[in-house]
Amino acid sequence: MRISTLRLGRMLRKELRQLLRDPKSKRLVFGAPLLQLFLFSYAANTDVRDTRTFLVDHDHTAESRLLVDALTASGHFRIAGRSDRPADLTRALDSGRALVGIEIPAGFARDLRAGRGAKVQVIVDGTNSNTATVAQGYAARMVQEFGLDVAAAAGSSPAGGVELRSRAWYNPDLVSRVYNVPAVVGMILILMALLLTALAVVREREIGTLDQLVVTPITPVELILGKTIPAVLIALADLVLVTTVAILWFDIPLRGSALALLLASLVYIFAGVAVGLLISTISRTQQEAFMVMFLFFVPTIVLSGLMYPVHTMPEFFQVITLGNPMRHFLEIVRGIFLKGVGVRDLWVQYLAITAVTGLALSAAVWRFRRTFA
Amino acid sequence: MMRLDAVRLWAVARKEWLQLRRDPRSMALAFLLPVLMLVLFGYAITWDIRDLRLGLVDHDGTQSSRALADAFEASGFFRIVERLEQPRDADGLLDRGQLAAVLVIPPGFARDLAAGRRAPVQLLLDGADANTATIAQSYADAIVARYSLDVVLQGRRLVLPVQPEVRIWYNPTLESRHMIVPGLIAVIMSIIAAMLTSLTIAREWERGTMEQLAATPVHRLELILGKLLPYLLIGLFDVAMTTVLGMLIFGVPLRGDVLQLAAATTLFLTGALGLGIFISAMFRSQLLAMQAAMVATYLPALILSGFIFEISGMPAVLRAVTYVVPARYFIGVTRGIFLKAAGFEALWVHGVSMIIFATVGLALATLSFRKEIAR
Numbered sequence: 001m002r003i004s005t006l007r008l009g010r011m012l013r014k015e016l017r018q019l020l021r022d023p024k025s026k027r028l029v030f031g032a033p034l035l036q037l038f039l040f041s042y043a044a045n046t047d048v049r050d051t052r053t054f055l056v057d058h059d060h061t062a063e064s065r066l067l068v069d070a071l072t073a074s075g076h077f078r079i080a081g082r083s084d085r086p087a088d089l090t091r092a093l094d095s096g097r098a099l100v101g102i103e104i105p106a107g108f109a110r111d112l113r114a115g116r117g118a119k120v121q122v123i124v125d126g127t128n129s130n131t132a133t134v135a136q137g138y139a140a141r142m143v144q145e146f147g148l149d150v151a152a153a154a155g156s157s158p159a160g161g162v163e164l165r166s167r168a169w170y171n172p173d174l175v176s177r178v179y180n181v182p183a184v185v186g187m188i189l190i191l192m193a194l195l196l197t198a199l200a201v202v203r204e205r206e207i208g209t210l211d212q213l214v215v216t217p218i219t220p221v222e223l224i225l226g227k228t229i230p231a232v233l234i235a236l237a238d239l240v241l242v243t244t245v246a247i248l249w250f251d252i253p254l255r256g257s258a259l260a261l262l263l264a265s266l267v268y269i270f271a272g273v274a275v276g277l278l279i280s281t282i283s284r285t286q287q288e289a290f291m292v293m294f295l296f297f298v299p300t301i302v303l304s305g306l307m308y309p310v311h312t313m314p315e316f317f318q319v320i321t322l323g324n325p326m327r328h329f330l331e332i333v334r335g336i337f338l339k340g341v342g343v344r345d346l347w348v349q350y351l352a353i354t355a356v357t358g359l360a361l362s363a364a365v366w367r368f369r370r371t372f373a
Numbered sequence: 374m375m376r377l378d379a380v381r382l383w384a385v386a387r388k389e390w391l392q393l394r395r396d397p398r399s400m401a402l403a404f405l406l407p408v409l410m411l412v413l414f415g416y417a418i419t420w421d422i423r424d425l426r427l428g429l430v431d432h433d434g435t436q437s438s439r440a441l442a443d444a445f446e447a448s449g450f451f452r453i454v455e456r457l458e459q460p461r462d463a464d465g466l467l468d469r470g471q472l473a474a475v476l477v478i479p480p481g482f483a484r485d486l487a488a489g490r491r492a493p494v495q496l497l498l499d500g501a502d503a504n505t506a507t508i509a510q511s512y513a514d515a516i517v518a519r520y521s522l523d524v525v526l527q528g529r530r531l532v533l534p535v536q537p538e539v540r541i542w543y544n545p546t547l548e549s550r551h552m553i554v555p556g557l558i559a560v561i562m563s564i565i566a567a568m569l570t571s572l573t574i575a576r577e578w579e580r581g582t583m584e585q586l587a588a589t590p591v592h593r594l595e596l597i598l599g600k601l602l603p604y605l606l607i608g609l610f611d612v613a614m615t616t617v618l619g620m621l622i623f624g625v626p627l628r629g630d631v632l633q634l635a636a637a638t639t640l641f642l643t644g645a646l647g648l649g650i651f652i653s654a655m656f657r658s659q660l661l662a663m664q665a666a667m668v669a670t671y672l673p674a675l676i677l678s679g680f681i682f683e684i685s686g687m688p689a690v691l692r693a694v695t696y697v698v699p700a701r702y703f704i705g706v707t708r709g710i711f712l713k714a715a716g717f718e719a720l721w722v723h724g725v726s727m728i729i730f731a732t733v734g735l736a737l738a739t740l741s742f743r744k745e746i747a748r
Contacts, residue, residue, distance in 0.1 A: 024656060024661055025658075025660075025661055028661060028664045028665065028668070032664060032667075032668050035668060035672075036668075036672065039672060039673075039676050039677070039691075040676060042687060042688050042690075042691050043676045043677055043682055043687050043691050044676055044681075044682050045682060045686050045687070047503070047507070047686050048507075048683070048686065049685070049686050050685050050686065051683070051685050051686075052685050078685070091719060093542060093543075093713075094709065094713050094715045094719040095705075095709070095715065095719040095720060095722070095723075096705050096708070096709065099683070099685065119538055120538065121538045121540065122538065122539045122540070123539075123540050123541075123542055124539065124540070124541050124542070125542055125543060126541040126542060126543050126544030126545060126546075126547050126551075127543050127544055127551070127552055127708050127712055127713075128552050128679075128683055129544060129547040129548060129549045129551070129552045130504075130549070130552070130681075131683045131686075132541060132544070132547055133508065133511075133547055134507060134508060134511055136539050136541065137511035137512075137514070137515060138511070139539065140515075140539050141511075141514060141515070141518065144518070163491050163492065163493045163494070163517075163521075165493055165494070165495050165496070166495075166496045166497075166498060166510050166513065166514075167495065167496070167497055167498070169467055169497060169498065169499060169500050169501075170499065170500050170501045171500035171501055171503055171506075172500060175503055176503040176504060178501075178503065179501055179502055179503050179504070195660075195663070195664055199659065199660050199663070203659070203660065206579070206580070207579060207580075284396075284398070285396060285399065286572065286576070286659040286660070286663075287396070287399050287568070287572045287576070287659070288396065288398050288399050288402070290568060290572065290659075290663050291399060291402040291403070291406065291568055292402065294406065294564065294568065295402060295405065295406060295409065298406075298409065298410055298413065299409070299413055302413045302414065302417060302418065303413070303417060307681060308417070308418045308419075309422075309502060309504070309505055311505075312419050312422055312423075313417045313418070313419070314416060314417070317416065317417040334501060338501045339468055339501065341468060341469075345468065345469065
């Protein structure tokens with residue numbers, strides 16, 4: 001089939017103009033990705049810091065205050081309220097004003113000095129199981145350490161024991177952001193590719209301009225290119241924009257090669273565009289296309305490893321993730337950004353994402369041709 | 374101000390309902406989406422980290438060092454898959470993600486322990502995944518602390534100077550599902566509301582039926598309420614369905630008052646649907662309205678509501694922003710009623726916020742509509 005560059009050029013101009021004509025549209029195409037990047041990068045962290053803690057101190061001694069200081073000095077807990085009545089603690093946890101409650105009973109300092117094993121009650125709101133697991137660990141350890149320090153100062157504690165020194169590679173401070181930001185790039189790219197193409201054909205059909213297009217001398221291949229190239233271009237522009245912000249603003253190190261990143265992104269964007277076109281050709285209304293797109297988007301995100309690690313999923317879902325282009329793309333971007341590895345170490349992922357994209361593209365082209373036959 | 378007329382309101386609602394019924398595929402999707410999300414979030418997501426792949430470098434090779442390694446295995450959190458000669462050997466394995474952590478026991482470990490000196494051991498973690506690494510680190514800390522205490526005490530009984538008594542309320546077994554399902558209701562509602570209504574006005578503009586609608590003798594509040602009613606029913610049905618499935622399949626307890634849950638849901642849905650109509654009227658194209666709806670409703674509900682990411686861990690600016698995210702309050706309500714058996718007494722702030730949200734949503738929808746007709 002021959003492609004007329006003149007007709008394709010006209011088509012591209014029409015599509016780009018339609019996309020960017022409205023200033024609101026321009027803002028959304030470039031503003032929304034930035035907004036997502038900032039939101040995810042700042043908000044989506046699982047670091048347990050400044051946890052709102054409610055304190056009931058029945059003891060009111062220097063020792064009980066020292067214990068509280070030890071907890072807050074760690075930065076993991078922040079006293080959000082205090083009272084003498086245990087009922088207030090219950091209410092604070094019930095309403096969600098506090099996530100952790102600490103109750104120090106009367107006689108705490110006396111028991112501590114006498115070496116009788118002073119008790120402290122730590123109550124954790126288990127609603128957020130993830131935070132609760134980490135917070136209870138921190139609290140228990142810090143209370144124990146406080147006790148050992150007091151005992152050691154009094155000379156009554158046995159010396160020795162094992163000391164664990166942890167060191168994290170690639171991300172020494174264990175900041176979630178370093179892990180999340182490269183992955184958010186993956187989310188933004190597929191969302192842009194999907195959004196821009198999912199409505200491309202169905203909109204013309206709903207407004208009734210599709211028949212006009214069909215009677216022009218344009219061929220299906222030119223039409224498909226005219227619909228996809230603008231989306232690919234905009235997604236690539238978003239890639240450059242978002243990566244630049246990630247490196248300059250968020251200080252995420254790009255340890256690997258930019259070329260390897262570009263190559264993976266291009267293949268990945270085509271996967272999104274292909275699925276978008278497919279949705280556009282099977283839907284009858286824009287609303288339907290929107291919903292089908294969402295039906296695809298949600299599993300793509302959930303089963304990608306963006307927020308929830310793939311290795312903890314049940315095996316059945318782990319197998320499904322193999323068909324998810326985003327899962328492979330995230331492994332590639334994270335590898336390139338954090339570990340500085342390239343195509344040589346990640347060839348399996350490159351191969352997998354190319355295979356998935358190839359499949360989606362052939363399905364889209366086949367369906368598109370049927371629509372215009 | 375015209376008086377609200379039930380007949381006219383009903384007529385608009387019927388028209389919208391007929392239009393919805395003529396698009397059965399969209400309707401099917403409105404029911405399919407919640408089920409899909411429930412299954413995905415309920416089954417696929419757990420943070421219950423077990424069997425982390427651990428590499429072991431044991432330079433000591435004594436009974437004590439083996440006992441420490443056994444303690445790691447016995448915990449169930451770690452599985453020793455690789456025994457290495459040198460810490461350097463771990464490089465490639467960590468690079469390719471084949472190991473999550475490496476435990477290094479230096480020579481002289483047993484000697485130091487016996488002499489009552491502090492014996493250091495090292496844990497190298499793949500920090501790329503900060504979340505997994507943090508949890509792995511806290512597990513390792515606990516295992517080593519326990520081992521250490523056993524060694525120091527050598528069977529003697531010693532009272533710990535301070536004994537923390539940790540209790541977990543509301544979700545004692547710390548199951549992710551109990552956290553996910555009630556929160557998911559709020560997220561699903563935000564999405565459904567945005568998807569259903571964000572296109573309703575934009576569609577009338579694109580198809581050219583807006584002028585007809587404007588010319589009919591219907592008050593704009595009647596029009597908005599009439600357009601909302603069918604979607605409200607769909608949304609309420611979705612919530613009921615999600616609740617029942619969550620209880621039956623995932624065993625999530627519903628400890629509080631169902632009526633209060635229904636009331637809060639109705640208020641939240643009204644606000645979210647109103648917001649959707651407002652967005653729809655602002656952007657006259659369906660493409661733009663759809664994108665804006667995603668940004669304005671779905672993203673905040675997912676990220677800024679405390680659904681997964683704890684609000685206290687966010688920077689101060691974002692913490693301030695979360696106060697105007699309605700989903701934040703609604704998730705407080707669903708989790709409160711489901712898990713804490715909380716009632717109005719504990720949740721009145723949330724309840725009032727829901728009322729404000731519903732009012733603002735309706736007002737925005739109604740006002741934006743007048744502007745459109747006048748233009």
